Amino acid sequence: MSPNxxxxxxVSARDERKTIDVxxxxxxxxxxxxxxxxxxxxxxxTSTTPFEKILExxxxxxxxxxxxxxxxxxxxxxxxxxxxxxQHVHTNTNYFPNLxxxxxxxxxxxxxxxxxxxxxxxxxxxxxxxxxxxxxxxxTLHATxxxxxxxxxxxxxxxxxxxxxxxxxxxxxxxTPLALNEQxxxxxxxxxxxxxxxxxxxxxxxxxxxxxxxxxRTHASEVxxxxxxxxxxxxxxxxxxxSFHASIHEGSVIETRVIQDGVYIHTHNMEWSEKYHxxxxxxxKRLARQKEFGLSTCPIGxxxxxxxxxxxxxxxxxxxxxxxxxxxxxxxxxxxxxxRQPFTMEKLQQTLxxxxxxxxxxxxxxxxxxxxxxxxxxxxxxxxxPLLQLHSLATRKTTEWVANLPNYGIYHSNPWTDATHTQLVxxxxxxx
Ligand SMILES: [Zn+2]
Numbered sequence: 233m234s235p236n237x238x239x240x241x242x243v244s245a246r247d248e249r250k251t252i253d254v255x256x257x258x259x260x261x262x263x264x265x266x267x268x269x270x271x272x273x274x275x276x277x278t279s280t281t282p283f284e285k286i287l288e289x290x291x292x293x294x295x296x297x298x299x300x301x302x303x304x305x306x307x308x309x310x311x312x313x314x315x316x317x318x319q320h321v322h323t324n325t326n327y328f329p330n331l332x333x334x335x336x337x338x339x340x341x342x343x344x345x346x347x348x349x350x351x352x353x354x355x356x357x358x359x360x361x362x363x364x365x366x367x368x369x370x371x372t373l374h375a376t377x378x379x380x381x382x383x384x385x386x387x388x389x390x391x392x393x394x395x396x397x398x399x400x401x402x403x404x405x406x407x408t409p410l411a412l413n414e415q416x417x418x419x420x421x422x423x424x425x426x427x428x429x430x431x432x433x434x435x436x437x438x439x440x441x442x443x444x445x446x447x448x449r450t451h452a453s454e455v456x457x458x459x460x461x462x463x464x465x466x467x468x469x470x471x472x473x474x475s476f477h478a479s480i481h482e483g484s485v486i487e488t489r490v491i492q493d494g495v496y497i498h499t500h501n502m503e504w505s506e507k508y509h510x511x512x513x514x515x516x517k518r519l520a521r522q523k524e525f526g527l528s529t530c531p532i533g534x535x536x537x538x539x540x541x542x543x544x545x546x547x548x549x550x551x552x553x554x555x556x557x558x559x560x561x562x563x564x565x566x567x568x569x570x571x572r573q574p575f576t577m578e579k580l581q582q583t584l585x586x587x588x589x590x591x592x593x594x595x596x597x598x599x600x601x602x603x604x605x606x607x608x609x610x611x612x613x614x615x616x617x618p619l620l621q622l623h624s625l626a627t628r629k630t631t632e633w634v635a636n637l638p639n640y641g642i643y644h645s646n647p648w649t650d651a652t653h654t655q656l657v658x659x660x661x662x663x664x
Contacts, residue, residue, distance in 0.1 A: 236352040238263065239362045240344060242404065245271075245334040247310040252338045256350055258364045259372060265354060269338050270296075271314050273329040274303040274430035275321065286324045290317065300428040302463055330431045330647060332421060339402045340426050346398040346405060360399055360594075361622045368406075377618035396626045400587065412632075416640040419633060420648050423580045432462065436651040438658055441642050448661045455660045456638035457581040459483065462652040464575050465567030472568050475559040476549060481567040482663070483656030484545045488557040489538060495556045496521055496533035501544055503662060505529040546663055567656060577653070584634045591627040595620060 238256035245252050251266040275283045283304060287297060293313035298305040306321075308314040311334045322328045332340075339345065349359040363374045371379065380388035390409070398405035401418045410418060424431065444452065458481075460466075465481060472479055475486050496518075499505050509518060509530045522530050535541060540560065543551070551557040569575075574582065598620045602610040614620055641649065642657070 237357065237359075237362055237364075238350040238352075238354065239364045239366075240346055240348050240350060241364075241367055243335040243338060243346075245269075245311055245338075247312055250309050252334065254338075255367070256354055257367065258362070262367075263354070267338070269334065269341075270307050270309055271311050271334040271337050272305050272307040273314065273318060273331055274300075274305055274425070274428055275327075275329055276430040276433055277303055278433065283321065283325065283327075286321060287317075290320060293317065303428050303430045305428065327433055330421060330424070332425050335404070336402045336422070337425065340422055345400075345402060347395060348399075358590075361395065361619055363619070366405075374618040377621070378616070381616075392622060392625050396622060396629055400626060400630065412636065413640055413644060415629075416633060416637055417646060419580070419584075419637070420641075420646065423576075423583065424648060427576060427579065429576060431647040432650045434651060435645075435647060435649040436654040437645065437649060438642055438654055440658060440662065444661060452642055452657055452661045453638035455482065455657055456641060457577045458569070458575065459577065459653050459656045459660070460567050460569075460575045461577065461650040465569070465652070465656075466563070467568075467570040467573070469572060470568055470570050471563065472566070475545065475552065475566075477568070479568040479571075480545055481569070481656055481660070482545060483659035484566040484568075485542050485659070486545055486548050486566055487540060487542050487560040487562045487564075488548050488551065489540050489560050490535045490556065491537060491558055492556050493536050494533075495535040495551075496531045497535070497541075497543070497547065497551060497556075498525065498527055498531050499529060499543070499547055501547065501662065502529055504544065504547075505532065508532045544659060544663060567652075580637070581634060584630055587630045588627055588634075591623045591630065594623040595627065598623065 236258070238258045240254060241257045242255035243252060244255075246266070249266070250268065250270070252269040253264050253266050256263045256265065277299070284297075287295065287304075287306065293308060293310075293316055295313075295317055296307040298307070306314070306317055306329075308317060315331065318329050318331055344356060345360065347360050347362075349357045349362045351357055361373065363372045365372050366376075369376050377388055377391060380391065394405040394409055397403065397409060397415065401410070401415060402422060403410070403418065441452070460481065470479060509515065514534060517534060518530050518532075521527070521533070525531075532541065541557070542565065543557075545566070548557065548559065552559060598617060599610065599614050602614040602617070606613050640646065
């Protein structure tokens, strides 16, 4: 690493000067550079909650708004003014916008990270964890880590955890290390801010998640990232032409029309079966049919020609194949994948996978010289390399986040649970 490179080690908002001061350090020197920055938060765009009207009534402190596809961004000159506006919105609507501290907002907006390397002109480089001393450390970073490994492995472990957490989550390494769920919370917060999304006004919990079987839990984790949120999954560029199209989300329901008389649908879906049974006459006929065929759930029917019925997509497909129903041209409750634009949650998975790739590439590059020199014995030597260790921890942590995000999103209450997403995941899981 060139001695003239710098590491981004601290970020500090100066409300009185309306700047963000960024500290860049290397072995010999420290540079503090101020940047102009105005903090902001995002409000959902809705027709029912009059956020825009409320903002119009505020004359002090001054604010600016920008309309985005899914949100209205509210910008103030200082952090304290922004907090006042957030409080005002909360008093009038009971909605509290997600507030991210200005230092993190700045880094997310700049796409910079703690411990990223910068050249002598303070232009960002695609490298991290340079061998410079950190504020508060006497030795350079790698010497400190190597020394700690010898004398106090616990401290070495904690320092590495802090640095990787700070680099990946955009939080200062001097803060108390975050527990796994807090890390996941921060990841979601960062992702939504980066993509100009507000937390939904009404969150929706999973009503049945506690009763799911192991297989259902696994299935929920699989569909979690591939499920649209409110406003997604209905693009006009990819409207499916048939109800068998592979792009249709498996939690969708579709409207169908009956084309025979006296049709019964042997649904496996408890929710559908119970709802239909409670709301329709001919209860004895259905119960008799259930007994006759030994069905675990009460069937839907009897249905007659031209009657319309809404069904979960996979059950509708079975009936259409058998010629009892035909799909109606009504896509109100159908959601599909866009070929051009991934869903918000898919983007998060992609971003994390890209991070894994970045660290793996670094790991491979750093391992190569050890392999050449020590051949089969390379792992022992490579394991002593502090830089290699940091990248390997970053890979491990990011992989752990991808694996745990669905669980966090489903089983822990959090401000990003969105009604459309919850309903679709739940329906996909409860199909059988
Ligand atoms: Zn599309």
